[in-house]
Amino acid sequence: xxxxxxxxxxxxxxxxxxxxxxxxxxxxxxxxxxxxxxxxxxxxxxxxxxxxxxxxxxxxxxxxxxxxxxxxxxxxxxxxxxxxxxxxxxxxxxxxxxxxxxxxxxxxxxxxxxxxxxxxxxxxxxxxxxxxxxxxxxxxxxxxxxxxxxxxxxxxxxxxxxxxxxxxxxxxxxxxxxxxxxxxxxxxxxxxxxxxxxxxxxxxxxxxxxxxxxxxxxxxxxxxxxxxxxxxxxxxxxxxxxxxxxxxxxxxxxxxxxxxxxxxxxxxxxxxxxxxxxxxxxxxxxxxxxxxxxxxxxxxxxxxxxxxxxxxxxxxxxxxxxxxxxxxxxxxxxxxxxxxxxxxxxxxxxxxxxxxxxxxxxxxxxxxxxxxxxxxxxxxxxxxxxxxxxxxxxxxxxxxxxxxxxxxxxxxxxxxxxxxxxxxxxxxxxxxxxxxxxxxxxxxxxxxxxxxxxxxxxxxxxxxxxxxxxxxxxxxxxxxxxxxxxxxxxxxxxxxxxxxxxxxxxxxxxxxxxxxxxxxxxxxxxxxxxxxxxxxxxxxxxxxxxxxxxxxxxxxxxxxxxxxxxxxxxxxxxxxxxxxxxxx
Numbered sequence: 394x395x396x397x398x399x400x401x402x403x404x405x406x407x408x409x410x411x412x413x414x415x416x417x418x419x420x421x422x423x424x425x426x427x428x429x430x431x432x433x434x435x436x437x438x439x440x441x442x443x444x445x446x447x448x449x450x451x452x453x454x455x456x457x458x459x460x461x462x463x464x465x466x467x468x469x470x471x472x473x474x475x476x477x478x479x480x481x482x483x484x485x486x487x488x489x490x491x492x493x494x495x496x497x498x499x500x501x502x503x504x505x506x507x508x509x510x511x512x513x514x515x516x517x518x519x520x521x522x523x524x525x526x527x528x529x530x531x532x533x534x535x536x537x538x539x540x541x542x543x544x545x546x547x548x549x550x551x552x553x554x555x556x557x558x559x560x561x562x563x564x565x566x567x568x569x570x571x572x573x574x575x576x577x578x579x580x581x582x583x584x585x586x587x588x589x590x591x592x593x594x595x596x597x598x599x600x601x602x603x604x605x606x607x608x609x610x611x612x613x614x615x616x617x618x619x620x621x622x623x624x625x626x627x628x629x630x631x632x633x634x635x636x637x638x639x640x641x642x643x644x645x646x647x648x649x650x651x652x653x654x655x656x657x658x659x660x661x662x663x664x665x666x667x668x669x670x671x672x673x674x675x676x677x678x679x680x681x682x683x684x685x686x687x688x689x690x691x692x693x694x695x696x697x698x699x700x701x702x703x704x705x706x707x708x709x710x711x712x713x714x715x716x717x718x719x720x721x722x723x724x725x726x727x728x729x730x731x732x733x734x735x736x737x738x739x740x741x742x743x744x745x746x747x748x749x750x751x752x753x754x755x756x757x758x759x760x761x762x763x764x765x766x767x768x769x770x771x772x773x774x775x776x777x778x779x780x781x782x783x784x785x786x787x788x789x790x791x792x793x794x795x796x797x798x799x800x801x802x803x804x805x806x807x808x809x810x811x812x813x814x815x816x817x818x819x820x821x822x823x824x825x826x827x828x829x830x831x832x833x834x835x836x837x838x839x840x841x842x843x844x845x846x847x848x849x850x851x852x853x854x855x856x857x858x859x860x861x862x863x864x865x866x867x868x869x870x871x872x873x874x875x876x877x878x879x880x881x882x883x884x885x886x887x888x889x890x891x892x893x894x895x896x897x898x899x900x901x902x903x904x905x906x907x908x909x910x911x912x913x914x915x916x917x918x919x920x921x922x923x924x925x926x927x928x929x930x931x932x933x934x935x936x937x938x939x940x941x942x943x944x945x946x947x948x949x950x951x952x953x954x955x956x957x958x959x960x961x962x963x964x965x966x967x968x969x970x971x972x973x974x975x976x977x
Contacts, residue, residue, distance in 0.1 A: 404627035407618075408556040408565075414607075414614060415549045415569035418483060421603045422545045423576030423682075424584075425490040425538060428597050429531070430683045431584045431697050431706075434690050436593040440513050441500065441527035442520045445687070449820015451528060452683050453813045455535040456676075460809020462543035467802020468655060470548045471795065475555065476615050478798075479548040480608055486541025487604030489534055494594035496530035509592075546785070546805055547798040554789045554797050556618055558634045559734050560727055562789050563741075567720020567782035574713040574778060577682060581706035585698035653796040653976060661974060663791040664800055666967040668807040670784045673960030675808025676815035677749070677953040678777045681770055683816060685709065691823075691942050693763045705767045712771030719745060719779020723786075734790045735971035738783040739964070745783075746957035748776035753954045756939060756947040773953065780957060791973050819949055826934035826945030 429437075433448055441447075470478035497509060503526050504519060506512055512523055549569055557565045587596040618624045618632050658664050686706065689695040695702045722744070723737035732740070752773045758765035788800045936944035 404631060405623065405625045407621060407623040407628065408632060410623070411552060411556050411615065412565050412568055414611060415552060416572040416575075418479070418545060418607055418611075419549065419569050419572030420576040420579070421483070421572075421600075421607055422486070422542055423573045424580055424600050424603065425486060426542065427577055427580035427682065428490065428584050428600050429493070429535075431580055431686050432588045432593040432596055434687045435585070435696050435698055436588050440497070440509050442515070442524045443528070445820045445823040447524060447528050447820075448687070449817050449823075451531050451535055452679075453817030453820070454532050455539050456679065456809050456813035456816055458536045458809075459539035459543050460806040460813060462540050463547070463802045463805030463809055465802065466543040467547035467798035467800065467805070470544060470551055470798040470802075475548060475551050475617075476611070478544060479552075479615075480611060482541050482544025482548060483604045483608055483611075484541070486538050486545075487601050487608075489537030489539075489541055490601030490604070491598050492534040492537055493531065493597040493601075496527055496534060497594060499530050500527040543802075543805065543809075547801040550785050550788060550801045551794070551798040552615075553786075554794050556632060558632060559786075559790060560724055563723045563734075563738060563783050563786040564720045566785050567717050567779065570720070570778055570782045570785070571714060571717050574710050574716060574774070577713070578707060578710035581686075581697055581703050581710075585696075585703065589698050653793065653799070655799065658796065658799055658803060662967045663787075663972070663974060664803060666964045667784065667788055667800060667804040669963045669967065670787075670960050671804040671808035672811045673956050673963070674777060674780060674784075674811075675805075676811035676813075677956050678774065678781070679812040680815050680819060680949060680953065681774050681777075684819060685767075685770060688946055689763060689767075692759065692946065695763060705763060708764075709767045709771040709774065712768065713774040713778055715775040716778030716782065719775070720782040720786075722779075723783060733971040735787060735968070738787055738790070739961070742780055742783050742957075742964075743961055745776045745779045746961045749773040749954045749957050751954075752950050755950050756943060759943075776957070790971070791968075793974065793976055796974075815949075815952075819945075822945045822948065823942050827942045 429451070433443070437443065438448070466482065470482075472478075473481070497512070500523060501507060501509075501512065504512070504515075504522055506515070506523075515523055550566070553562050553565050553569070584596050584600065587599055616622075618629055624632070686697045686702075689697070689702060689705060695705065697703065697706060719741065722741040723734065726732050726737035726740060727734065730737075751769045755766035755769045758769070784804075785801065788797055788804070792800050933941040934944045936947050939947050
């Protein structure tokens, strides 16, 4: 029998019902966030003629807007109250999710075209206009989504502090935080199929509508535990056990608790420890979330709407569900050793910080099978979610309830800034790593060879061994960065090997080629090509034996793998021991 439970009264467990509501809100949050990442590469990119730089810009702007709004979202929730604050947050982000569906119509209106087919079949300078206008449309919708989604975690952490004692908060947080994994898990099973059946627009509308349904339940189910008719005295005493003094439970009304000023938050080392921990690690999780579908398509030619792609993404996020046990680990340390909550969480977080090192093996093992990188990234994702559940709980350990949402928002802003930096740099890196290709790769070493290598760009496909525009009837799309060698589409590295070259031809960024045959002409595969018709490509990047975009992904994986250990060390230096803040 629980020490806070009276023999005559069985303790209710309504706190877990509230935890379930937080879980479903977080699930919807991540479903809305995932729609773009699961539809852009296969459905949206061909229609609007995007490349990785467009997608990288959109995800980075989303991240920075999310980061800025996190700074104020926590304060907003503290000011408005948990119930109303959460309703506003999910209402705004659900509206933003649905707004994405209008981007195609707006783009058609501005460029004077009348259908998605016309957008896809456009050529010449109008392609640039389509890509630019559509990108700004998505940026606007993404900003609305970010404004609303910024309120989810500050509100959820505040609810957890209201409904759970300190020793249970990490576990409760790990449960609702698992909604991120479930959302990411359900997404590949539903979103690509919705997009394939009814168009990518309907995927945004259907998933966005789920938030409005959640709002209807929240209105009637949530009240503060001290006022809830579903929480009896025994459960309330259990919830408020941290307020026990000399055997007497002293209930603390948040409205009567002294408030912490916004700028005062930045004067504590505990705040900066949380900020550093979020900055070093949040970008890693968002990178996995936003780029894994594109990674599978780019490196392995696997689409998320196909059976294998669905299975791989499902497996990845199923593995991240192991994070639920990560939230339980500090409780085990506390119960067995009597550790204070902060020490227990830091010990658990150190253990979790070592698991992302496995992501270093993703690219090398990916040469054998795509299942290896998916499993290793899944383990890294599970480690992140376990880390996240515990770092969020350190806020409740250190700060009074009146400041929890504000501190969570400040840390969330730091995480959003790091994500913005990583997403933007990743998009630029992948474009640079692949090289820019539109015409045959030409240099002096190729002139005497009876072959031609063509690198695919964003709007190309192959039909009967020839390059055609994407969307051509009967044509098969070529993953960006792949090559066409003797009529067969394949990864660039494989094309180079089949051509008998020891390395990818060196390509310079000037049209002045040293050609001896004629002053202004060269012969390639029995066709005369003048210098003015040649688009010169930059040399694809090489990194530890990987060429092109795979080299870029390897670089990002290396950064992701060490981020958690660096973050843990800096947190420990800032706050070596448990030191809760008491407002005088």
